[in-house]
Amino acid sequence: MCRNFHIGLTPCPVYPGHRVYTMFHGTTLSAALNIKRYGFRRSTGGMLGAGVYVSRSFHKARHYPLYKPPGQRLAVLKLSVRVGKVKKINRQRHPLQTTWHLNGYDTAWVPPKCGMVPSGLEEDCVWDPSRIRVLEVIPR
Numbered sequence: 001m002c003r004n005f006h007i008g009l010t011p012c013p014v015y016p017g018h019r020v021y022t023m024f025h026g027t028t029l030s031a032a033l034n035i036k037r038y039g040f041r042r043s044t045g046g047m048l049g050a051g052v053y054v055s056r057s058f059h060k061a062r063h064y065p066l067y068k069p070p071g072q073r074l075a076v077l078k079l080s081v082r083v084g085k086v087k088k089i090n091r092q093r094h095p096l097q098t099t100w101h102l103n104g105y106d107t108a109w110v111p112p113k114c115g116m117v118p119s120g121l122e123e124d125c126v127w128d129p130s131r132i133r134v135l136e137v138i139p140r
Helices: 029-038
Strands: 020-028 053-054 074-082 086-088 107-110 123-126 132-139
Touching: 020 029, 020 053, 029 074, 029 132
Parallel strands: 086 107
Antiparallel strands: 020 074, 053 123, 074 132, 107 123
16 A cells, blocks of 8 residues: 555555656746746745745636736646655654655645635645646636
8 A cells, every 4th residue: 555645645556656646836927937948946935944835726826826917928837747756744743744755755745724824725845846847837
């Protein structure tokens, strides 16, 4: 049985560590086009520390960026993400909330409706941007 089955990311495939999910990332259209061309860069911080923030919820991703820069169009990137070893972070002040990547995890996952995110929607943070492939840029 897969070690990560219990955290709710759907049943594991035959090869643990090779799970791939469709996820989304909201940003400006110009940033989306740059990401498609050059790839993601890891953020320096956030609720889960450094990494690339994505979600399996298109609804959540389309609300980003939170503040629209004047004159900028927005977009959502549809992604293919190899999550690798996943750490569930389901409460504030979790001991690995920002250090999960230092403990052998590739992705931190905040489950839906656990009190970590005001929207109640799930969120993921991927440490290594090379685990993410852009499938499509969806202008808004």
